[in-house]
Amino acid sequence: xxxxxxxxxxxxxxxxxxxxxxxxxxxxxxxxxxxxxxxxxxxxxxxxxxxxxxxxxxxxxxxxxxxxxxxxxxxxxxxxxxxxxxxxxxxxxxxxxxxxxxxxxxxxxxxxxxxxxxxxxxxxxxxxxxxxxxxxxxxxxxxxxxxxxxxxxxxxxxxxxxxxxxxxxxxxxxxxxxxxxxxxxxxxxxxxxxxxxxx
Numbered sequence: 001x002x003x004x005x006x007x008x009x010x011x012x013x014x015x016x017x018x019x020x021x022x023x024x025x026x027x028x029x030x031x032x033x034x035x036x037x038x039x040x041x042x043x044x045x046x047x048x049x050x051x052x053x054x055x056x057x058x059x060x061x062x063x064x065x066x067x068x069x070x071x072x073x074x075x076x077x078x079x080x081x082x083x084x085x086x087x088x089x090x091x092x093x094x095x096x097x098x099x100x101x102x103x104x105x106x107x108x109x110x111x112x113x114x115x116x117x118x119x120x121x122x123x124x125x126x127x128x129x130x131x132x133x134x135x136x137x138x139x140x141x142x143x144x145x146x147x148x149x150x151x152x153x154x155x156x157x158x159x160x161x162x163x164x165x166x167x168x169x170x171x172x173x174x175x176x177x178x179x180x181x182x183x184x185x186x187x188x189x190x191x192x193x194x195x196x197x198x199x
Contacts, residue, residue: 006049013141018076018083026076030170037198052094055109063103064115108150140168149182162191167199
């Protein structure tokens with residue numbers, strides 16, 4: 001995998017209070033441990049001329065994504081709440097792509113799926129990468145077995161070489177081993193797993 005450079009996009013996935021803070025409504029175990037190392041990786045990436053973009057769950061009060069409305073998840077990352085905010089310690093130094101804004105499942109940074117109809121709609125992310133002539137993607141953030149893996153898999157589907165920084169992700173592990181299975185699926189899809197050395 002080439003070093004991070006001006007043709008690289010670093011995608012920082014959903015490093016938000018509800019996932020990264022122990023008091024968040026859907027805390028990812030160990031999520032708080034990746035915030036500052038990811039910010040250090042952003043600094044390195046920007047110094048190398050890379051494009052840095054952040055994804056952010058941005059749900060309405062009610063969505064079929066939430067258990068209260070028939071889904072599987074507790075209420076999380078509701079628009080304009082503390083839980084939806086990007087975590088303190090992560091300085092935002094690039095565009096933010098919001099997902100799940102109209103009640104969709106917002107797992108991938110690239111696509112959103114209507115949980116009732118199954119219809120998929122794109123986010124602005126692919127267009128942002130195309131505009132900048134991006135040739136490869138590096139992914140980190142939360143959570144390994146959901147939004148990180150979905151974002152990385154979509155990037156592979158779009159034809160990008162993908163590296164996942166394994167020390168800068170954490171898994172929900174709703175079922176034990178989900179995180180490792182997600183990493184295995186990424187390798188099967190052609191992604192590269194590498195630590196950043198920053199965590």
